[in-house]
Amino acid sequence: MNNKKIQSVYEDQDVIEAILHSNNLDPVVRHLYRTNFDSVASYIRSNSGGDEDAEDFFQEAIVVFINIVRKGNFRGDSSIKTFLYSIARNLWRNELKRQNRALMRETNYYEQSEKEEQDIQDSISENEVKNQLLGLLDKLGENCKKILLMFYYENLPMKEIFQHMGYETEQVARNMKYRCMNKLKQLLNEHPEMKQNFRSLLANG
Amino acid sequence: MDNMNNTNRAEWIDRYVQGNLSAEELQHFQATMQQDATLQQEVEDTQIAQALLQHRGLRNEIKSIRASMKAEEEEGSVQTLAEVSSNTVAVESPTETDEEKEAPTVPMYQWGGRVAAGLAIFLVGFLIAQYATLSPEGLYEEKVASEPPYLGLSNRSMEDRQDTIADQVRVEYQFGNYEEVIRLYGELEKPTFAETFRVGYSHLQQERTDEAISAFQQVLQDQNAFMIKDKAEYYLALSYLQDGQIETAVDMLEKIHTNNDHDYEDSLGSLYLWRLRLLKMKY
Numbered sequence: 197m198n199n200k201k202i203q204s205v206y207e208d209q210d211v212i213e214a215i216l217h218s219n220n221l222d223p224v225v226r227h228l229y230r231t232n233f234d235s236v237a238s239y240i241r242s243n244s245g246g247d248e249d250a251e252d253f254f255q256e257a258i259v260v261f262i263n264i265v266r267k268g269n270f271r272g273d274s275s276i277k278t279f280l281y282s283i284a285r286n287l288w289r290n291e292l293k294r295q296n297r298a299l300m301r302e303t304n305y306y307e308q309s310e311k312e313e314q315d316i317q318d319s320i321s322e323n324e325v326k327n328q329l330l331g332l333l334d335k336l337g338e339n340c341k342k343i344l345l346m347f348y349y350e351n352l353p354m355k356e357i358f359q360h361m362g363y364e365t366e367q368v369a370r371n372m373k374y375r376c377m378n379k380l381k382q383l384l385n386e387h388p389e390m391k392q393n394f395r396s397l398l399a400n401g
Numbered sequence: 402m403d404n405m406n407n408t409n410r411a412e413w414i415d416r417y418v419q420g421n422l423s424a425e426e427l428q429h430f431q432a433t434m435q436q437d438a439t440l441q442q443e444v445e446d447t448q449i450a451q452a453l454l455q456h457r458g459l460r461n462e463i464k465s466i467r468a469s470m471k472a473e474e475e476e477g478s479v480q481t482l483a484e485v486s487s488n489t490v491a492v493e494s495p496t497e498t499d500e501e502k503e504a505p506t507v508p509m510y511q512w513g514g515r516v517a518a519g520l521a522i523f524l525v526g527f528l529i530a531q532y533a534t535l536s537p538e539g540l541y542e543e544k545v546a547s548e549p550p551y552l553g554l555s556n557r558s559m560e561d562r563q564d565t566i567a568d569q570v571r572v573e574y575q576f577g578n579y580e581e582v583i584r585l586y587g588e589l590e591k592p593t594f595a596e597t598f599r600v601g602y603s604h605l606q607q608e609r610t611d612e613a614i615s616a617f618q619q620v621l622q623d624q625n626a627f628m629i630k631d632k633a634e635y636y637l638a639l640s641y642l643q644d645g646q647i648e649t650a651v652d653m654l655e656k657i658h659t660n661n662d663h664d665y666e667d668s669l670g671s672l673y674l675w676r677l678r679l680l681k682m683k684y
Contacts, residue, residue, distance in 0.1 A: 225466045251467070258463050259456075326456040333457055337576030338606075341457075348451045349458025351419075374411050376576065380453075381446045394449050 208276045215265045228258055232277055236284040243288060244297060253291070257284035260319045269315045283316050290320065325393045332383045340376035347373055414447050535680045541643045570596050579603035594626035598633060605636060610644035631664035651681045
């Protein structure tokens with residue numbers, strides 16, 4: 197329908213700028229899918245993966261890529277295409293290792309510096325630590341998850357949140373957010389080891 | 402920061418963590434934090450929670466963008482199919498083209514007729530598409546998705562008291578932890594209509610329609626529940642819809658719509674009602 201309109205052409209530098217400074221990730225994520233999904237999917241499919249794996253691991257690769265960019269660790273030594281492919285390849289290799297399966301066809305035609313490779317590995321480990329804790333959010337309840345995501349991810353003001361959630365007043369929304377946050381902290385405290393891993397990640401910046 | 406209550410303190414911490422303190426406030430906050438180990442701990446916990454929420458938020462956003470892309474691709478292929486079929490029609494009617502060649506001038510009334518015919522075809526196509534895609538589950542989802550989550554009978558008691566199982570039912574319900582509401586409800590010795598309403602709504606959210614229907618019916622039979630009668634009726638109708646009991650659901654929703662005194666009189670638009678009637682005809 198309007199997909200022609202949003203198919204903007206991005207240079208690598210525009211992608212980085214958009215990830216760092218734009219509030220709207222939609223066009224840049226679409227661009228990353230359009231220009232990189234097929235090659236990653238074909239790599240995964242030719243190495244014992246299915247269509248669903250290709251979708252899941254490409255999505256994971258984008259999360260890792262965005263986090264690397266936001267931390268200022270994408271130096272542009274290689275192109276985004278090479279970089280994203282490499283993240284996805286590493287993620288898929290780890291998955292196969294986890295399943296005790298070997299790669300059938302390794303494609304090493306993308307050059308990667310050691311430093312870049314290390315950054316990617318570090319970010320993937322960080323991503324795994326975060327993923328381990330994601331299940332806790334599902335124990336919060338739908339309303340709690342919604343209100344906390346609106347506040348801490350979308351950065352919406354309480355005035356908008358209380359209207360969106362259908363609370364009677366802004367104060368009710370504030371109280372609710374406070375209680376939900378306490379519940380999340382309590383859940384985190386019930387998993388001291390994972391919380392400690394997460395703390396170390398944050399401390400290492 | 403002095404003399405602050407818990408919520409207030411949490412707001413200061415949020416503002417610090419999100420980098421929204423002025424230079425003066427920041428200096429004061431940091432000085433307080435150096436002297437207050439508990440505050441330091443709270444800040445660290447908030448940072449961890451925030452980082453986790455941001456991780457989930459980013460994943461959700463990417464997932465939803467991908468879902469939109471796929472939906473648009475599907476829509477695009479449907480459009481392409483439509484274009485192909487209209488081209489096929491054009492190719493299959495060469496006589497018409499020949500006739501047009503032979504008669505270069507077309508009277509205006511014929512054009513009017515063609516436009517009307519086009520509109521009629523479009524309308525018939527629209528009706529057929531509506532009819533073909535209508536389902537009770539679809540209409541239920543559409544209604545529920547367009548409404549904010551129903552939070553409760555009253556927002557007065559928002560405090561964290563969890564002394565009794567009934568308190569816990571209320572708290573978990575407000576959090577939207579519907580499985581937990583259902584579990585705790587089972588432990589209540591004498592549930593009130595308020596708890597029964599909450600468990601009905603929780604069952605509805607978990608798509609356990611039989612249980613939802615039974616809970617809302619129970620609320621409606623309780624004479625003390627007059628304050629929430631309209632709500633229970635509305636959600637009972639939606640439960641029937643989710644359950645596929647179309648006639649009952651549509652009759653109830655029609656009645657709600659025509660009752661000027663009903664709390665949910667305005668919550669059903671005319672197009673929605675029209676589609677409900679169409680659904681009734683279909684099944």
